Amino acid sequence: MDEQLAGAAGAVFLVVSGMSGAGRSTAANVLEDHGWYVVDNLPPQLIPAMAELATQARDTGHPVLRIAAVVDVRAMTFTSELREGLAAVRDRGWRAQLVFLDATDEALVRRFESVRRPHPLQRDGRLLDGIQAERELLRDLRADADVVIDTSGLNVHQLARKLDPIAGASHGPSLRLAVMSFGFKYGVPLDADFVFDMRFLPNPFWVPELRSLTGVDEPVASYVMEQEGAGTFVERVVALMEPVTAGYRREGRRYATIAVGCTGGKHRSVAVAEALSRRLADETVASFVVHRDLGRE
Known part of the structure; x- marks a missing residue:
């Protein structure tokens, strides 16, 4: 446990904010x-x-060690109070973090249209007007965030899985990748800290017996990882991340995203991502x- 948390016995205060429609309810x-x-x-x-x-x-024997406060645009006139509140929480020995959920304008428009609801700031204007007004209001808050998650390409279940490590942030390893x-x-993930391109490997799509399978299937995974350069790539990325993760821990950063891409996100990137995740995990x-x-x- 970090020394700064000793007085609060590992207590964590998480503030969840972000764009309307970006997944705050799912996060909660x-x-x-x-x-x-x-x-x-x-x-x-x-x-x-x-x-x-x-x-x-x-003190009464009923500890509450993990609190999450969801703050939306209705409270953004109190941005300075939010900074002061987080500082006061840290002074009490809690680890306070701000998580910001974001998404592209296109994704947000699609989500609001699918539920047929207006944007909170839309008023008499267009849906896009409300989204852009909110983005402007939240610009400084986004810059202050400890973690920014782009939810544009994620469904509810994928977002939940990506939030799982943050939800367990008061326990276990100090860094989550x-x-x-x-x-x-489909576009490069906006919240990626590192982006790697797997299109230098032969595409299993052109192998008839592998085309319908994915990178999580053993035949495809074996095919991809047996290609020249695949194993070397994984080893060198793992070596590259060693000083990076050490630096993240020194700087108090607890979350990062490594994005691995191929043409369609079905074969090569999936197989390599699985291999990388296994190799990167340690104590x-x-x-x-x-x-x-x-x-x-």
């Missing part, structure tokens, strides 16, 4: 499923009071795989 559900105490639409100026109540609850496979034809690093575009074809 995932956190609740992991046993977090979730407060929806908590005014930022009440964050220190919430942490103080939780601290007092520990998401290894995401994707298809270049201080927890890695998990997200196959963003698997099943889209």
Whole structure:
């Protein structure tokens, strides 16, 4: 356990914010499923009071060690109060983090149209006007975030899986790596910290008996990893990440995304992402795989 957390016995206060339609409700559900105490639409100026109540609850034998507050655009006039509230929580010995959920305008328009609901800031304008107004309001908050997650290409289940390591952030390894496979034809993930291109490997799509399978199937995984350069690539990425992950831990960064792409996100990137995730995991690093575009074809 970090020395800075010793006084709070590993207590974590998480603020979840971001664009309307980017997945805040899903995030809240995932956190609740992991046993977090979730407060929806908590005014930022009440964050220190919430942490103080939780601290007092520990003294009664009913500890609340993980609190998540969901803050939306209705509270963004209190941005300075949010910064002050997080600082006050840290002064009380809690580890406070801000998670920002984002998505492209196109993805947000599609989501709002699918549920036939107006944007909170739309008023008499277009749906896109509301989205752009909210993006402007949240610009500084996004810049302050400890973790930014782009949900544009993720369904509810994929977003839940990507949030799982954050939901368990008070326990286990100090750094969590998401290894995401994707298809270049669907766009590069906006939240990727590192992007690698697997199109230098032969495509199993052109092997008739492998075409209908995916990179999680053993025949495809074996075919991909047996190609010249595949094993060397994995080994060198693992070596590359060693000083990076060490630096992340020194700087207090706890989450990063490695994106591995191929043409469609079905064969090569999936197989290599699985191999990378297995090799990157150790006592201080927890890695998990997200196959963003698997099943889209």
